[in-house]
Amino acid sequence: MSTIIKNGTVVTADLTYPADVRIEDGVITEIGPDLSGDKTLDATGCYVMPGGIDPHTHLEMPFMGTYSSDDFESGTRAALSGGTTMVVDFCLPSPGQGLMDALTMWDNKTGKAGCDYSFHMAITWWGEEVWRQMADTVDRGITSFKHFMAYKGALMVDDDEMFSSFQRCAELGALPLVHAENGDVVAQMTQKLLDAGNSGPEAHAYSRPPEVEGEATNRAIMIADMAGVPLYVVHVSCEQSHEAIRRARQKGMRVFGEPLIQHLTLDESEYQNPDWDYAARRVMSPPFRNKAHQDSLWAGLASGSLQVVATDHCAFTTAQKRTGIGNFARIPNGTGGLEDRMPVLWTRGVATGRLTPNEFVAVTSTNIAKILGLYPKKGAVLVGADADLVVWDPARRKTISAATQQSAIDYNVFEGISVEGLPRFVLTRGHVAVSEDALDVRQGHGRFVPREAKNPVNRAFSQWKAITAPRQVERTGIPASGV
Ligand SMILES: NC(=O)NCCC(=O)O
Numbered sequence: 234m235s236t237i238i239k240n241g242t243v244v245t246a247d248l249t250y251p252a253d254v255r256i257e258d259g260v261i262t263e264i265g266p267d268l269s270g271d272k273t274l275d276a277t278g279c280y281v282m283p284g285g286i287d288p289h290t291h292l293e294m295p296f297m298g299t300y301s302s303d304d305f306e307s308g309t310r311a312a313l314s315g316g317t318t319m320v321v322d323f324c325l326p327s328p329g330q331g332l333m334d335a336l337t338m339w340d341n342k343t344g345k346a347g348c349d350y351s352f353h354m355a356i357t358w359w360g361e362e363v364w365r366q367m368a369d370t371v372d373r374g375i376t377s378f379k380h381f382m383a384y385k386g387a388l389m390v391d392d393d394e395m396f397s398s399f400q401r402c403a404e405l406g407a408l409p410l411v412h413a414e415n416g417d418v419v420a421q422m423t424q425k426l427l428d429a430g431n432s433g434p435e436a437h438a439y440s441r442p443p444e445v446e447g448e449a450t451n452r453a454i455m456i457a458d459m460a461g462v463p464l465y466v467v468h469v470s471c472e473q474s475h476e477a478i479r480r481a482r483q484k485g486m487r488v489f490g491e492p493l494i495q496h497l498t499l500d501e502s503e504y505q506n507p508d509w510d511y512a513a514r515r516v517m518s519p520p521f522r523n524k525a526h527q528d529s530l531w532a533g534l535a536s537g538s539l540q541v542v543a544t545d546h547c548a549f550t551t552a553q554k555r556t557g558i559g560n561f562a563r564i565p566n567g568t569g570g571l572e573d574r575m576p577v578l579w580t581r582g583v584a585t586g587r588l589t590p591n592e593f594v595a596v597t598s599t600n601i602a603k604i605l606g607l608y609p610k611k612g613a614v615l616v617g618a619d620a621d622l623v624v625w626d627p628a629r630r631k632t633i634s635a636a637t638q639q640s641a642i643d644y645n646v647f648e649g650i651s652v653e654g655l656p657r658f659v660l661t662r663g664h665v666a667v668s669e670d671a672l673d674v675r676q677g678h679g680r681f682v683p684r685e686a687k688n689p690v691n692r693a694f695s696q697w698k699a700i701t702a703p704r705q706v707e708r709t710g711i712p713a714s715g716v
């Protein structure tokens with residue numbers, strides 16, 4: 234049985250050309266003119282692009298005394314309906330819990346996944362068992378390790394632990410990730426604000442200004458450089474953090490930066506809303522910033538100093554957010570975006586001329602596929618690649634509304650935004666999961682995608698670090714010691 238995507242324009246990270254695409258057994262088997270097959274999807278007027286990859290989601294995540302409300306069923310359904318065909322979620326061991334044990338728990342969440350997925354493993358504590366099980370994790374095809382520099386007393390690791398883990402990543406050819414905020418400063422700032430009677434959601438933003446993120450980003454970059462390993466900085470929200478990444482890259486360091494669609498499009502004025510629920514629904518870390526920071530992030534995507542747009546999808550209902558009435562530090566941190574990332578980025582990026590369609594493909598799919606060792610199975614329109622594809626109709630429009638979304642929560646931080654550019658079809662390994670407004674998401678269709686360690690950037694960087702490492706000076710005639 235073959236499916237042909239007909240009369241579309243193929244758009245990849247570097248090419249745009251008219252072609253039909255043949256799909257058989259879930260993979261792309263031919264790309265060319267005038268193809269025919271058993272079933273045809275009409276792509277007239279559309280772009281045929283690699284499906285989106287969201288490398289930063291928290292589905293059914295235990296956090297701040299509750300669980301994020303979208304699980305692998307509703308989360309992957311939301312992803313597919315917005316053109317995202319793969320998610321990378323975070324496996325979070327509790328302090329003292331073995332990595333393999335945590336992985337079993339996370340595996341058990343994925344039975345209803347509608348699209349393919351992978352995991353990053355979080356390093357939430359340190360010890361010989363963690364050091365050992367990092368190798369087992371890599372053997373299981375999980376080759377990226379997340380470090381929280383914030384959430385003191387919960388997920389946070391200190392510099393000593395981070396340096397040890399980064400060195401282990403270097404040995405294994407794995408990629409360390411960081412949530413970069415100075416957790417000690419945030420903890421004290423939080424207490425000071427609460428003591429002064431600032432208990433509302435706006436104080437969440439006051440407790441973690443851009444400097445707090447910039448300092449941590451610089452520190453993580455230094456630690457990665459000392460360990461001789463590339464670094465991926467998640468949810469880069471401000472110029473201070475972007476500047477650190479830009480500077481490191483100009484010095485030849487291998488640092489990647491990931492802004493979120495929320496930080497690109499929503500700003501700090503949201504926290505001034507007089508409606509407590511409205512402001513609390515937007516509480517996330519780092520918080521939304523001002524327009525100057527947004528301009529910096531957009532410029533980073535256009536110039537290549539930032540490489541990936543993600544969502545950090547971590548959705549809590551209004552009822553869950555209300556745990557923090559009277560104390561902003563108890564508002565579960567996180568916002569949604571899985572369904573909206575691609576349409577909002579197209580509307581605010583491509584439709585305004587801030588990004589080209591090829592850059593759109595790069596930052597939503599291909600770049601992260603390369604960084605995480607998924608390319609060209611994912612992130613590509615090539616013969617042999619998985620048929621994870623989106624047929625993108627730049628003329629389709631809708632107004633984002635919680636009333637029509639797939640996510641399980643009762644609001645949407647992008648509510649009321651009119652988007653131009655939406656999927657006509659979305660295919661996950663050849664299965665047509667979305668045809669305009671009709672969904673046919675198959676629970677359990679999604680598979681775990683194992684990844685290879687030691688990708689080309691890791692190999693090149695460790696080779697360079699070995700060649701340029703400080704060397705012992707061979708001396709003759711060492712004087713006899715002392716007295
Ligand atoms: N970002 C956020 O506020 N919640 C999810 C956890 C994290 O990524 O920090």
Ligand SMILES: [Zn+2]
Binds near residue numbers: 412467468518519
């Ligand atoms: Zn984070």
Ligand SMILES: [Zn+2]
Binds near residue numbers: 289290291545547
């Ligand atoms: Zn996150």
